[in-house]
Amino acid sequence: MLKRIDSYHIKGLLVTAILLLLSACTANSVTSSDKDQAKVEIAKDVWVTLPTPNQLGYDLTASQLISVTYQDSNNQLPTQLQVSDNTLVLAGFSSWGTRILSLQYADNQIDSHVMTGLGNTLPKPQQVLFNLMITLWPIEVWQQPLSQVGWRLTQTDDPSSQGKQRQLIDDKGQVVADIHYQNQNALKGDITFINPSLGFTIKIKTLQYK
Template sequence: MILDGKFKTLKTAALALMLSACTAMPQSQTPEVALNDKVSVQLPSARSLGYSLTASQLIVATWNADESKRSEQLPVQLQVSADKLVLAGFSSWGTRILSLEYQDDQISTELLTGLKGVLPQPEQVLFNLMITLWPSSAWEAPLNKVKWRIIDTENSRAIFNSAGEQVIDIQYSNADKLAGEIRFHHLIDDYTITITTLQRQIAPLTP
C-alpha cells in the first residue's frame, strides 16, 4: 500500500467538503491493488476470510512530515459475507466519504468529489484491512504470482518483495486479531497504520 500523503490534508479537505456540495464518483475495476509503483497484486476473495464479519474499526495513519510526526484518523465499517465485501469510510462528523463493494471479481468504489488525491483510494484502505486480517493461506497464491512472500509468526506477519527485502511488518497485540490493536508498518515508505476494532459480529459462512 502506498500512502502518498493521502492522510496528510484530510482535515483541510474535510473543511472544504463541508463548504461545498460534493457528489460521489463511482468507479469499477478488477480486484487488484498496487504494492508499489510497478507491482500490483490481485486481492483474495471475500470468502477466503473464513467467516462472515461485521466490524466498526478505527484506522490511524502516522508519518513524518516537516521534521515532525503527523497522524490522521479514518473510522471505517467493514462487512464480509460469503460472496461480497462492503467497506465504508467516514469523516469525524459521520459523513460517508468513501465506499467500496467487492463482488464477482469486481471492485466498485465511490470517493466524494474534492477528496480525490487527498484520501487514500478505497481499494488501498481495503488492502490494509485484508493483508492484516485475512489468513496467510488466502494471500500466498496472489503474492506468489508477483514473487512476493508472506511469513507469519505467533503475533506478527512479514511481507517480502521479489528481491527478498521485507517491505511490510505487521504486529498483533492479541492472538485474536480483532480483539487487539494491529500495527502495520511500511518499512520502505516509513509510515505506520494502526487498526483498532471497536465493535464486531462474527458468524459462520453460509453455503
C-alpha cells in the first residue's frame, strides 16, 4: 500500500527513498578550479566530470514526484528542480512542505544543505545531482566525461512504448542503471529508473514544468 510521508515516516523516507535512489553510484564531490567542472566519485576511485547546468540546453522549472519501490515498501518524495543560465537548484520536501534537502550547482561548485539532525543519515546530495543529470541531460554531453573513465551511456528507442531507454554501463560492462522513458520528451510521461543489481525501482513523474 502506498504511504505518504509524514513526521512518523521521515526516517523511512530518508533511508528507503533517498538511499536507494542514490546507491547505484556512491558519490563524493570536489570543487574544481574555474577552468574545470565539478567532479563526483561514481564508484570507488572513479571520478567523473559533471556537465554544466547550461548543457541541459534550456531553462527549466519542474515539480516532480519520486516514488521508490523496494521489496514491500513504496515511498514518495516531492522535489522541485530549477535550471536557469548556468545554475541548477534542487530541493526535496516532506509531504507537509518542509524542505529536507537542497542543493545548488553553479560556477563549478556544489553547495548543499539537509535538515538539521539529518546530516548523518542522508547520503551526500551530490549523489542526487549525478542521478538527476544522468537521467535528464542530453546523452551527448555525457560521452566524453564517461569515456575518460571507461564508462558509457547508451540510448535507444524503446520498442515497447513511444519512449526511449538509457543504460549506464561501467568499465566491466555491467549495467549500473536501466532507465525507461514513456515519452521521447523526458518531462512527459513517467521515467522508470531500475538498478538491476540491488533490485529497486524508482519512478519519476513530472507534475508540471515550464
